[in-house]
Amino acid sequence: MEVSYMTPVVPMDFTYNYRVGKYVQRYLDAFKDKKILGVRCPGCGKVFVPPHMFCGACNKKLDDFVELSQEGTLENFTVGHIIIEKGQVSAAESPYILGMIKLDGADSLLLAKVEGVSPGEVETGIRVKAAWKDKVEGDFLDLDHFEPA
Amino acid sequence: MRNVGIIGVGYTPVFVSKRKDVSIPEMISEAVDAAFDNTGLTPQDIDAITFGNMHTFEGVNMPHLWGAEHIRSLGKPVMRIATGGTTGMSAFQAGYYHVASGLHDVVMIVTYEKHSEGDAQVGLMGIITPEVMAMLASGIDVTGGKGMGAIGGGSAGGISYQAMSYLNHAGAGIEHIDGIAAMERRNAAKNPYAHLKDPNATAETIAKTPLVSYPIRFGHICPTTDGATVCIIASEEKAKELADKVAWVWAVSNCASDATTGNLIEGLITDPAEQMPCIIAARQAYERAGIKDPKTEFDVIEIYNGFAHQTLMFLEKLGVCEVGEAHKLLEAGELERDGRFPTNASGGVVSTNAIGTSALNRVTECALQIMGKAEGGHQVDKDVHKALAHGWGGLMQYVTVTILGDEPRKG
Amino acid sequence: MDINVAVAGFNMTPCSSDLVTTRERMTFELSSGLFDDLGITRDDVGTYIIATNDFLDGRTISNVFLDAPVGAYMKDESKVEMDGLNALMYACMRIMTGQYETALVLAFGLTGYQVSPYLHIDYIMDPTYDRQVKLLNELSAAALQARCYLDKFGYSEELLDEIAAKDLSNAALDPYQLRQLSDISKEKVKGSDYLYEPLRELHCYPPTDGGIVVLLASGEKAKELTDKPVWIKGMGQSIDPYYIGDRDLSVSPSTTQAAKRAYDMAGITDPKGQVDVAEISSLFACQEPLLAEALGLLDQGRAADVYASGDTAIDGKLPINPSGGPLGAHPICATGLLRMAEAVRQLRGEAEKNQVAKAETAVVHGQDGVCAQQNVVVVLGT
Numbered sequence: 036m037e038v039s040y041m042t043p044v045v046p047m048d049f050t051y052n053y054r055v056g057k058y059v060q061r062y063l064d065a066f067k068d069k070k071i072l073g074v075r076c077p078g079c080g081k082v083f084v085p086p087h088m089f090c091g092a093c094n095k096k097l098d099d100f101v102e103l104s105q106e107g108t109l110e111n112f113t114v115g116h117i118i119i120e121k122g123q124v125s126a127a128e129s130p131y132i133l134g135m136i137k138l139d140g141a142d143s144l145l146l147a148k149v150e151g152v153s154p155g156e157v158e159t160g161i162r163v164k165a166a167w168k169d170k171v172e173g174d175f176l177d178l179d180h181f182e183p184a
Numbered sequence: 185m186r187n188v189g190i191i192g193v194g195y196t197p198v199f200v201s202k203r204k205d206v207s208i209p210e211m212i213s214e215a216v217d218a219a220f221d222n223t224g225l226t227p228q229d230i231d232a233i234t235f236g237n238m239h240t241f242e243g244v245n246m247p248h249l250w251g252a253e254h255i256r257s258l259g260k261p262v263m264r265i266a267t268g269g270t271t272g273m274s275a276f277q278a279g280y281y282h283v284a285s286g287l288h289d290v291v292m293i294v295t296y297e298k299h300s301e302g303d304a305q306v307g308l309m310g311i312i313t314p315e316v317m318a319m320l321a322s323g324i325d326v327t328g329g330k331g332m333g334a335i336g337g338g339s340a341g342g343i344s345y346q347a348m349s350y351l352n353h354a355g356a357g358i359e360h361i362d363g364i365a366a367m368e369r370r371n372a373a374k375n376p377y378a379h380l381k382d383p384n385a386t387a388e389t390i391a392k393t394p395l396v397s398y399p400i401r402f403g404h405i406c407p408t409t410d411g412a413t414v415c416i417i418a419s420e421e422k423a424k425e426l427a428d429k430v431a432w433v434w435a436v437s438n439c440a441s442d443a444t445t446g447n448l449i450e451g452l453i454t455d456p457a458e459q460m461p462c463i464i465a466a467r468q469a470y471e472r473a474g475i476k477d478p479k480t481e482f483d484v485i486e487i488y489n490g491f492a493h494q495t496l497m498f499l500e501k502l503g504v505c506e507v508g509e510a511h512k513l514l515e516a517g518e519l520e521r522d523g524r525f526p527t528n529a530s531g532g533v534v535s536t537n538a539i540g541t542s543a544l545n546r547v548t549e550c551a552l553q554i555m556g557k558a559e560g561g562h563q564v565d566k567d568v569h570k571a572l573a574h575g576w577g578g579l580m581q582y583v584t585v586t587i588l589g590d591e592p593r594k595g
Numbered sequence: 596m597d598i599n600v601a602v603a604g605f606n607m608t609p610c611s612s613d614l615v616t617t618r619e620r621m622t623f624e625l626s627s628g629l630f631d632d633l634g635i636t637r638d639d640v641g642t643y644i645i646a647t648n649d650f651l652d653g654r655t656i657s658n659v660f661l662d663a664p665v666g667a668y669m670k671d672e673s674k675v676e677m678d679g680l681n682a683l684m685y686a687c688m689r690i691m692t693g694q695y696e697t698a699l700v701l702a703f704g705l706t707g708y709q710v711s712p713y714l715h716i717d718y719i720m721d722p723t724y725d726r727q728v729k730l731l732n733e734l735s736a737a738a739l740q741a742r743c744y745l746d747k748f749g750y751s752e753e754l755l756d757e758i759a760a761k762d763l764s765n766a767a768l769d770p771y772q773l774r775q776l777s778d779i780s781k782e783k784v785k786g787s788d789y790l791y792e793p794l795r796e797l798h799c800y801p802p803t804d805g806g807i808v809v810l811l812a813s814g815e816k817a818k819e820l821t822d823k824p825v826w827i828k829g830m831g832q833s834i835d836p837y838y839i840g841d842r843d844l845s846v847s848p849s850t851t852q853a854a855k856r857a858y859d860m861a862g863i864t865d866p867k868g869q870v871d872v873a874e875i876s877s878l879f880a881c882q883e884p885l886l887a888e889a890l891g892l893l894d895q896g897r898a899a900d901v902y903a904s905g906d907t908a909i910d911g912k913l914p915i916n917p918s919g920g921p922l923g924a925h926p927i928c929a930t931g932l933l934r935m936a937e938a939v940r941q942l943r944g945e946a947e948k949n950q951v952a953k954a955e956t957a958v959v960h961g962q963d964g965v966c967a968q969q970n971v972v973v974v975l976g977t
Contacts, residue, residue, distance in 0.1 A: 040615060049303035051243040055723040056207025083841060085724055088210055091253035091836045094227040111746070111844075113738035114792040122711025124734075124790075133730055133791075135739060135840065143840040146730050146739075154792075159746060175727040185692045207723050232832075239676070240655045245648070245718035246676065249964045252837045259852055261832035262969065263685060266649065266676040268656035274673050278685060285691035286596070438671045443659040464669055472694075578659040 058086045061100065066177040069167050073141050075099040081142040104139035105165040106184050111135040111144065114154040130154045136163055136181055151182030187592040188283045189423035189430035190551040192416040194219025195377045199411035199536045202300040208242060209251035212296045215412035216255050219292065223416055223427065227256035230416070231288040236265045236275030236295040237540030241302040248294075255294050269488065269577020270438075271295065272413065272544025273584040277436040279417055289422045296412035297538035342456065342580065343491050344397040349457035350497040351399060356511035358399040362387035363514055365404050365492035365534060371521065372531025374561035379409045379536040404492040404534070411538035415548050420592055431551035434570075434593040435472035436586050439465035443579040462501040462576070462583040469585040470503075473593065475570070478503040483568040484553045485527045486546035488576040492534050495519075495527060498574055502585070526564045529553065543575030547586050554590050596860045600687045601817035601824035602975070603697070603810045604633050605936045610773040610805035610924035613708035618652060622701060623664035625808040629699075630666070633810065633820050637666030640810070641695030645674045646682035646702035646928050650718055651710055665701050665808070678702075678876070679807070680931030680961030680971045684830050686811050696816045703806025704926035707773075712802045715927050716965055721837070731839065733965070734799065738791030740844040740966045741881035745793065747845045748896045752793040756784040757902050758880040759798050759922055765909060766919025768948035771933070773803050773924035797922075798880040805926030807933055823943045828956070829863070829974040831856025839965060850889035850960065850970040857958070858891075861974040866891035870974075871953045872941050873915045874934035875960045878925055882967060887915055890958060890972065914951040917941065931961020931971060942977050 055063070058074070062085045065072045074086035078093030082101055090097055112134040118127050132154055135144035149163060163181040171177040196203075196214045203211050220226060233255060235248040244250060248257070248264050255262075263282075267274040272295045279293040351357060369385035372378035382389075393403030417423075423430045439461035466478070475481050485504060489495045496510035504525060505513060513519050519527040528534075530549040533542045550571035552558040568590065575584035606629035608614060614621065630636055643665055645658045654660070658674035665672070675682040679702025686698035706712040716733035717726070725731045745752065763779040766772035776783075779797075787797040810820070817824035833852035836842055854866070863869045873892055877883035884898035892913055893901055901907060907915040918937035921930050938957035940946040946954075955977045963969040 049243065051302055051722065053301050053722045054204055054207050056210045057205075058210075059207065059723050083838065087253065087838060088213060089253040089256070091258040091841070094256045094258075111739055111743050113735055113742055113794075114789070115735060115738075116789045116791065117734070119713050119717075119732045119734065122714035122717060124713070133735055133739070143838065145840055146728070148730065175724070185694065238649075238655060240649050243718065244722060245650050245715060246963060249719055249834075249968055250721050250837050252834050252968070257834055258836060259833055259849070261853075261856075262834050263681055263832070264676050265673065266656075267658060267674050278673065278675075281685065281688040281692060285688035287688060287691070438673060439669060440659065440662040440667055440672045441669050442663040460669065468671075578656055578662075581662075582656075582659055 058088055062086055063173045063175065066171055067173045069171055071103045071105065071138065071165065072100050073103045075101050082140060083143045084138060084141045084145050101140065103141050107136045107138035107163060109134050109149065109159055109161050109163050110137050111159060112149060112157055132157050134181060147178065148180040149182070150180045185284050186286060187420040188280050188417050188433045189420060189592070190415060190433065191418050191423050191427035191430055192219050192223030192225070193548040193552060194222055194414040196412045199377050199379045199409045199538060201407065201409065203298065203410040208244065208247060208298050208301065209254035211298060211410065212251055212294060212412045213254040215296070215414040216294065219414040219416055225416065225426065229290055230260065230292045231290050232261040232282050233257050233292045233294060234263045234265055234275045234279040234282065236271040237297055238266060238268065238271055241539065242298055243302060267577065268582060269490065269539060270543045270575040270582055270584045271540050272542055273547060273573065273575035273586060274438065276415060276544050276547050276586065277438065277584060280433055280436050283417055283419050290416065290418045293415045293417070293544065295540040295544045297540040298410045299408035299538065300410050344400045346456035346580065347399050347491065347493040349455050350493055353457060354496070354500065354508045354511060356496065359387055359391070360496060360511035360514060361399060361404055361493045362390040364495050365390045367520060368492065368495065368528050368532045368534050371529050371562060372535035375530050376560040378531040379407050400491060406490045406534045406537040409536050409538040411541055413541035413544050413548055415544060429555040429557070431554040431588045432590065432592045434587040434589045435469040437465045437469040437472065438584045440578060441581040443581060456580050457497060459501045461581055462498060465583045465585045466502045469587050473587040475587065479505060482570050482572045483566060484529065484550055484564055484571040485525060486530060486549050486573045487528055487532060488543055488546055488574050489528065489532045489534050490537065494576070495532060498576070499527065502572065502574060521562065521564050529558070529562045529564055543577065543584060546573040546575055550588050554588055598687065598691060598827050598860065599814040600690045600811055601814065601826045602939050603812040603817045603820040603824060604629055605807060605809040605939060606632065607771055607807035607933060607936050608805050609771050610803050610926060611707060612773060612802065612804065614705065614804040618703065618705065619660060619664045621703060621806050622661050625806055626665045626699065626701065629808050629810060635820070639697060640666060640699045641697045642689050643667040643670065643672035643699050643701070644682040644686040645672065646677060646679035646700070648676055648715070648928050651704055651706055651715060651927055653710065661701065665699065677963050678931040678961040678971065679929050680935060680959065680973060681832065683809060683811070683932060683935065683973065684832065684971065687827055687830065690811060690813050696813050698811045700809045700811065700932065702929040702932045704928045705804045706927045707802045707804035712925070712927055719964060734794065735791045736839060736965045737879045738794045741793050741879060743844040744881050744885050750899050754899055754902065755793060755798045755880040756781040758883050759784045761902065761908060762916055762919045762922040763797065765917055765949060766923030769918045769923065772919050773801055774922065794879060800878045800921045800925035803924045803926045805924055805929050805933065807929050807936055809932060809936070825939045825942045826976050827973060828976045829857035829859065829861030830972065832971045834969040837968060844966055845885065847886055847889040847967055847970060850886055850967065850972065853970045853972040854890045857972040857974045861976070863974060867913065869956055870913065870958050871956050872917060872938065872951050873913070873958045874918060874920065874938045875916055876921055876930050876934055876962045878921050880922065883915060883920065886960060886967065890960065909949060909951055917946065917949045917951050934961065935959045935973060938975050942975060
């Protein structure tokens with residue numbers, strides 16, 4: 036006999052309010068001036084972007100903020116054909132590029148959208164530069180995308 | 185099985201309602217820094233880390249991953265433990281087994297909670313999801329204030345049933361709950377790492393706080409706190425090498441019964457004041473530690489009390505006194521710092537509750553008392569030879585016990 | 596180091612996209628099924644370690660609701676909220692102290708039908724940055740790792756098709772695996788849709804419901820319980836940086852560190868020579884050779900040749916994921932233990948159609964986090 040079970044959906048909506056902390060705050064504040072900040076480790080000398088509190092390899096606290104170039108090299112990328120929203124996968128309107136960019140002056144890679152080049156033509160090694168929103172407010176999305184330099 | 189000792193403790197500088205100045209991992213890093221400062225150790229000295237918190241409170245899954253750099257864990261084994269209210273002590277016990285097994289020599293236990301960033305309802309609703317489903321299925325709207333009231337009333341109801349049952353078995357009254365809450369808030373005033381401090385608290389001032397569900401008053405209930413606690417433990421050989429004062433672990437134990445004992449809709453199957461898991465965990469810990477008479481052997485006791493009556497209830501369940509005696513000891517002043525059974529000199533969970541830390545704090549506070557390092561005036565005067573730390577959680581049915589001594593356990 | 600702890604038995608569900616069960620019922624069926632197999636009752640189990648995830652279970656302190664069905668009523672139970680292979684390590688530590696003779700480990704993930712598996716990684720991510728910028732998710736991160744790995748040695752995307760086809764044909768021989776694609780081929784894999792290039796749907800794990808219980812026992816006890824105990828010879832864990840931009844995604848240093856700890860305990864100095872079979876928690880096709888390199892089982896730069904030559908196949912020189920690995924099924928939290936169970940089947944000669952010829956030493960791997968930020972390695976032997 037086929038047994039069927041009740042499967043109630045339990046909608047639980049919780050709102051969390053996060054403190055970004057000193058490092059992300061400083062990074063976002065610099066966006067108001069369309070600047071990109073990294074932080075340098077006093078131990079190994081590596082520059083991390085976005086800035087965070089510790090260099091994991093050296094276990095040293097970081098507080099030497101440095102301004103990075105707006106330009107860099109595309110070291111890695113992926114072309115997205117889907118989007119994932121609240122865990123659900125759906126087709127993207129059109130393929131888009133997510134790139135990992137090594138800004139001049141940084142050692143870590145910054146993840147950002149890449150526009151102004153087609154998914155079929157993009158390749159690693161190209162030079163790219165930051166493209167900001169017209170109105171910047173110190174928000175995460177101020178740094179809108181990178182495009183070929 | 186090797187002996188294990190606590191060689192250091194680190195707290196965030198404060199335990200308060202809202203740490204607006206730091207992100208979650210930045211807050212945790214403060215306690216890690218404090219532990220290193222207090223012991224003179226560096227990250228290189230740590231072989232492994234255990235990590236505990238209740239992640240639904242912050243909405244961050246497995247936060248030891250996001251905080252990997254902040255807890256100085258790169259390249260090290262990290263094990264995440266989560267067991268509800270007992271998380272801090274369960275994480276401690278996991279650390280203990282890391283060392284006692286012989287696999288690691290020096291282990292750091294990292295716990296935290298940052299309640300201010302979370303939705304206050306999430307812990308409550310999360311635990312009782314099937315009950316929420318049943319409510320939804322019967323048409324009760326749990327999304328609004330009325331729904332929250334039903335759930336809140338339900339859980340307060342469960343705890344007030346426990347408190348009533350305790351009062352009945354013990355022959356005590358609500359004034360005793362007022363009294364123990366006041367004592368702990370006065371104790372908290374002498375603990376720089378406590379949250380709700382009130383040097384002038386009395387049973388009368390507590391009795392003026394609003395009644396939530398008889399016999400639970402607002403003044404009997406723990407706060408939600410932002411804070412982190414770190415504890416460093418080591419094998420006997422390493423502990424003697426690295427620290428001049430050590431609090432030795434004599435036993436750890438844990439017992440869990442069935443969650444339906446706290447089930448709100450089906451009704452309560454067992455008396456929630458019976459706390460059989462506590463009786464069993466205590467018995468097992470005493471056997472392992474060689475404690476023959478819990479009524480006379482402990483110099484300091486730290487009890488997990490999310491609600492003030494639980495201090496009295498668990499003193500009895502742990503066998504520190506007979507059923508019906510705890511409130512009399514309170515009346516005689518014997519639970520105070522200068523009494524025969526100093527209990528919750530730290531202020532207990534009813535004064536400070538960053539959930540991930542709360543059960544670990546019972547261990548660290550006992551350890552600090554043994555080492556003579558409790559700050560702010562909450563150190564007890566006498567020499568502390570043996571201490572009892574208790575953790576409680578789950579759905580009213582999960583208990584951890586840790587026993588500490590001032591010398592390595594023999595045999 | 597002589598750990599002297601063995602796997603005495605296990606019981607796992609055949610994985611499914613929807614097991615149509617409750618967590619409590621599945622737990623009860625798994626544990627009571629194992630007790631029946633071994634001829635024991637819950638009285639014979641000393642302690643319990645549970646590996647599930649509150650987010651995925653949709654309830655806080657999910658372990659307390661499993662205390663009764665797993666047999667831990669009025670007993671000592673704790674919860675490791677990570678991949679189950681870590682819970683196994685903890686259970687092993689408890690037995691090593693001599694305090695317990697037996698330990699039951701439970702792990703499951705109902706991430707097929709009830710909750711999206713991608714939320715697991717979503718919630719792991721930094722809410723103060725990554726979740727605000729909204730570019731990173733489990734699949735885009737895995738794709739970036741794939742491209743980084745392929746570009747490093749100039750491998751073509753077809754390598755992913757080859758790896759996935761090998762794994763999925765192995766999975767089709769294994770009744771426990773969800774994906775049963777018996778007519779799979781490289782071409783069919785290549786025909787599946789791109790998600791984030793270069794990853795296609797069949798290069799990635801399927802959303803899965805599944806669970807497992809494992810009974811560990813100390814030396815003498817294990818021999819009483821089974822005539823085929825499988826010994827834990829070594830174990831290790833380690834972790835990499837959280838920040839994805841700080842990592843070289845083409846390598847897994849934490850896997851290498853975890854493996855070194857495990858190999859040192861097991862007395863393995865030449866993994867390629869001494870390991871007979873590997874079960875790796877590679878959630879994406881590119882992760883299999885990447886993690887195999889980190890485990891010292893594959894030389895860097897040689898992946899294309901090694902896979903083309905059939906060395907990693909069931910009948911190859913060093914079979915990797917003869918069960919098919921997580922491309923066949925990935926019930927989050929259980930996956931590492933499923934890999935262990937598959938390795939135990941191999942070492943007992945009970946792997947049927949997936950059986951490799953020589954199986955005396957196996958290495959098993961589990962992961963947690965974005966692009967395997969944290970890794971655990973266990974070495975098993977007969």
